Amino acid sequence: MGNGSRGERLWPYRSPPLQDELLSSWMARLSAGNGLDLRRFCTLLWPGVRVWNRDVDQSGDHRVYELLAARTGVDAADAQGTILRGYEGVVYATHKPSGGTQWVLPLGLLGRARRALGVQFCSDCLAEDAVPYFRRAWRLACVAVCIRHGTPLSNRCPQCGVRFAYHRGELALAGGQARMQICLCMACGFDLRHAAAAEPRLVDGSETFISTQEEIGAVMRNGCGWVPGEGHVHSQLFFTGLRQLVRQFSLRGVGERIRTAACERVGAEPFALTVPSPSAVIEKLPIIDRMRLLNLSLLVLRGWPDTFVEVCASERVWSARLFKELHQAPYWYSRIVREHLQGTGMPPRTEGTRGSDAP
Numbered sequence: 001m002g003n004g005s006r007g008e009r010l011w012p013y014r015s016p017p018l019q020d021e022l023l024s025s026w027m028a029r030l031s032a033g034n035g036l037d038l039r040r041f042c043t044l045l046w047p048g049v050r051v052w053n054r055d056v057d058q059s060g061d062h063r064v065y066e067l068l069a070a071r072t073g074v075d076a077a078d079a080q081g082t083i084l085r086g087y088e089g090v091v092y093a094t095h096k097p098s099g100g101t102q103w104v105l106p107l108g109l110l111g112r113a114r115r116a117l118g119v120q121f122c123s124d125c126l127a128e129d130a131v132p133y134f135r136r137a138w139r140l141a142c143v144a145v146c147i148r149h150g151t152p153l154s155n156r157c158p159q160c161g162v163r164f165a166y167h168r169g170e171l172a173l174a175g176g177q178a179r180m181q182i183c184l185c186m187a188c189g190f191d192l193r194h195a196a197a198a199e200p201r202l203v204d205g206s207e208t209f210i211s212t213q214e215e216i217g218a219v220m221r222n223g224c225g226w227v228p229g230e231g232h233v234h235s236q237l238f239f240t241g242l243r244q245l246v247r248q249f250s251l252r253g254v255g256e257r258i259r260t261a262a263c264e265r266v267g268a269e270p271f272a273l274t275v276p277s278p279s280a281v282i283e284k285l286p287i288i289d290r291m292r293l294l295n296l297s298l299l300v301l302r303g304w305p306d307t308f309v310e311v312c313a314s315e316r317v318w319s320a321r322l323f324k325e326l327h328q329a330p331y332w333y334s335r336i337v338r339e340h341l342q343g344t345g346m347p348p349r350t351e352g353t354r355g356s357d358a359p
Ligand SMILES: [Zn+2]
Pocket: 122, 123, 124, 125, 126, 146, 147, 148, 149, 150
C-alpha cells in the first residue's frame, strides 16, 4: 500500500464501486481486499485526517474518493458517485457535509452505541450479491423497503439486536481478520446474509408498501413527481412537500388525529407509531414507522388536494401548523394551504413555481 502520495502504482486489489455502492462500503471492501483493517487502511492513506470516525459518506471528502480512484484506476466521476452529495438537488436542496441533511439517515457516530442509527440493509440483497456491499440509497429516510425482495429494510443484527454499523472502526478491529467481512455483525459476528431466515420479514399490506417505494424510486430517477392538479413537480420540491406531510402525520396529539382521519379517508389501516416522536423528524424514526408514514402520505397525495384539505379542516389544522418548520414551502403545497387552510401565522417563502423546471 502506498502512503497516499500521487504517482504510486495501483493496488493489487482494485475493485471498482459496484452498482449504487456507498463510499464507506467501497472503502471497507478495498481495505479488506488489500489485507488491511479499516483503521490502518485510513491511517496509512490519509495520515492526520479523521476519516473513519466520521460519516465519510456524508462528509464526501474529495481527498478520500480521489485517492481511491487513483489507486484503483477508477474514473474520478465514478468514485465521486459513491458519496451522498449526489442526492443534492434531487431529493433535497442543500447537502450538509457535517450532518443534518434532510432525508439522510444519521449514523450517530459521536453518540454512544445505543444512539447510533446504523445503516439500513436488505439481507436478501446481501445474500444474493456475488460480493456483498451496501447501497447508497439505503442511507435515505425515504427508502424503507427493498423493491427487489418486497421486504422492509433492517438496521439491526437479528441475533444480538445491535444496530448495524460497519462504520464503527474500533469494533471492526475487535475480531481481527474474520470481522473484516462487511456483512458480519461487529458485536456478535452474525452474518447478515442469513438474517432472512432468522426473523420474519413481511408485514401486512406489503404490496402497497412496495408500490409506495417504487413510486419514490421513480421520482428520484425521473427528477420529477406527479401531483394531481399541478402536474409534474421537480423531485426536490416533491420531496420537500412529502417530508412535510410525513411530519404532519407523525406529530404527537393533532398529528395522531389527522393520521387516523387520513387513514380512514384513503382506506389504509390506522396505525400508531412504534416510537412516538415529539420532534417528528423522519430521519430519526424507525423503519416501520417511516414505511407506514410514507405510504400514507403518498396515498394522500394521490387524492391531492381534496383528501388533505378535508382531513385538516375536519381536525381544525390550519396554516400556522402546516407551515411550521418549513423554511421554504413548495408552491404546490403552499398554494393549497393558503387557499383552503388559511389560519393565523406568516406563511414561509414559496419555492419554485408551477411549470418551472428547477426549484
Ligand atoms: Zn433486497
